[in-house]
Amino acid sequence: MKPASSSSEQTSLSPAQRSATHNKRALVLFSGGQDSATCLAWALSRFEHVETVGFAYGQRHAVELTCRETLRHALAQQNPLWAERLGEDHTIDLASLGALSDTALTRDAEITMAENGLPNTFVPGRNLIFLTFAAALAFRRDTRHIVTGVCETDYSGYPDCRDDTIKALQVALNLGMEQRFVLHTPLMWINKAQTWQLCHELGGKTLIETIRHESHSCYKGDRTHEHAWGFGCGDCPACELRAEGWKQYQEGA
Ligand SMILES: [Zn+2]
Numbered sequence: 001m002k003p004a005s006s007s008s009e010q011t012s013l014s015p016a017q018r019s020a021t022h023n024k025r026a027l028v029l030f031s032g033g034q035d036s037a038t039c040l041a042w043a044l045s046r047f048e049h050v051e052t053v054g055f056a057y058g059q060r061h062a063v064e065l066t067c068r069e070t071l072r073h074a075l076a077q078q079n080p081l082w083a084e085r086l087g088e089d090h091t092i093d094l095a096s097l098g099a100l101s102d103t104a105l106t107r108d109a110e111i112t113m114a115e116n117g118l119p120n121t122f123v124p125g126r127n128l129i130f131l132t133f134a135a136a137l138a139f140r141r142d143t144r145h146i147v148t149g150v151c152e153t154d155y156s157g158y159p160d161c162r163d164d165t166i167k168a169l170q171v172a173l174n175l176g177m178e179q180r181f182v183l184h185t186p187l188m189w190i191n192k193a194q195t196w197q198l199c200h201e202l203g204g205k206t207l208i209e210t211i212r213h214e215s216h217s218c219y220k221g222d223r224t225h226e227h228a229w230g231f232g233c234g235d236c237p238a239c240e241l242r243a244e245g246w247k248q249y250q251e252g253a
Contacts, residue, residue: 018142021049021142022142022143022144023144023145024047024048024049025047025048025049025050025051025141025142025143025144025145026043026046026047026049026050026051026143026144026145026146026147026184027050027051027052027053027134027137027138027141027143027145027146027147028040028043028050028051028052028053028146028147028148029052029053029054029055029130029131029134029146029147029148029149030052030053030054030068030072030089031054031055031064031065031068031149032054032064032065032066032067032068032071032215032216033064033149033215033216033217034192034195034211034215034217034230034242035149035151035187035195036148036149036215037071037075037210037211037214037215038149038186038187038195038198038199038202038211039147039148039149039184039186039187040052040072040075040147041075041078041082041199041202041203041207041211042147042186042198042202043145043147043184044075044076044078044081044082044085044086045082045202047085047145048085049085049087050085050086050087051087051088051089051090051141051143052068052072052086052088052089052090053089053090053091053092053133053134053137054068054089054090054091054092055091055092055093055094055097055130055133056091056092056093056094056095057094057095057097057098057123057126058095058097058098058099059098063216063221063223064216064217064221065091067214067215067216067223068089069089070214071210071211071214071215072086072089074210074214075207075210078203078206078207078210079203090137092133092137094129094130094133097123097126097129125160126158126160127148127150127158127160127161127165127166128160128165128169130148131146131148131166131169131173131183132169132173134146134148135173135177135179135181136177138181139177139179144179144180144181144182145181145182145184146181146182146183146184147184147185147186148166148183148184148185149185149186149187150166150185150187150188151185151187151188151189151190151195152188152189153188153189153190153191163185163188163189166183166185166188167183169183170182170183186198191245191248192241192242192244192245192246192248192249193245193246193248193249193252195245196208196245196246196249197249197252199211212229212230212246213230213231215230216230216231216232217230217232217238217239217241217242218231218232218233218236218238218239219236219237219238219239220232220233220236222234222239227243228246228250229242229243229245229246229247230242230246
């Protein structure tokens with residue numbers, strides 16, 4: 001990752017100025033998928049300075065990491081204010097997470113449901129780890145707000161996407177780092193069709209078209225087959241969820 005800078009812009013500020021700046025800065029967990037793209041648009045419409053962070057953990061769909069820069073750039077082009085607000089991108093290497101978690105997300109295996117009711121794409125504690133690293137980065141970047149696209153409505157059974165998990169983690173991070181971070185989850189209580197609706201509210205048809213075309217959700221990393229809802233293999237759980245959400249959005253729109 002790029003070193004977290006301690007730029008003179010930040011160090012020359014008084015504590016009061018620093019606190020005011022701190023409150024206007026957000027860090028978005030940005031994977032390049034539909035949800036995190038919507039979260040980035042949400043953050044750009046609210047905060048004065050928005051940075052992004054992505055994690056490389058040996059995921060099969062590493063293509064989503066390569067979609068990130070194109071998508072970030074396309075989102076910044078939505079309007080001049082967003083372009084002004086979009087700051088640095090950070091990538092954190094978490095190869096050890098991939099090595100520890102032998103799942104269908106990190107190796108070439110069929111995606112199935114395990115006996116414990118969780119899909120075998122579940123990487124234990126992935127969101128806890130991502131948010132903890134994001135908070136450490138936010139601390140260094142003098143940033144109060146952390147935004148993640150986790151969602152309890154379509155959460156595929158991942159327990160670290162639950163609202164209670166995120167709230168408990170916010171308390172733990174604030175105690176453990178002596179901070180007042182706010183973990184924002186704008187998608188927590190909405191489904192995929194409503195996520196498209198939120199997209200429309202944030203940036204109209206242009207934003208929908210950008211996210212539909214440039215974001216990546218497919219677990220298998222397929223960028224060759226284009227569907228009405230975007231690129232993907234069309235039959236992994238992520239594609240099925242995305243296709244279903246798009247269908248519902250179209251029916252309701
Ligand atoms: Zn797929």
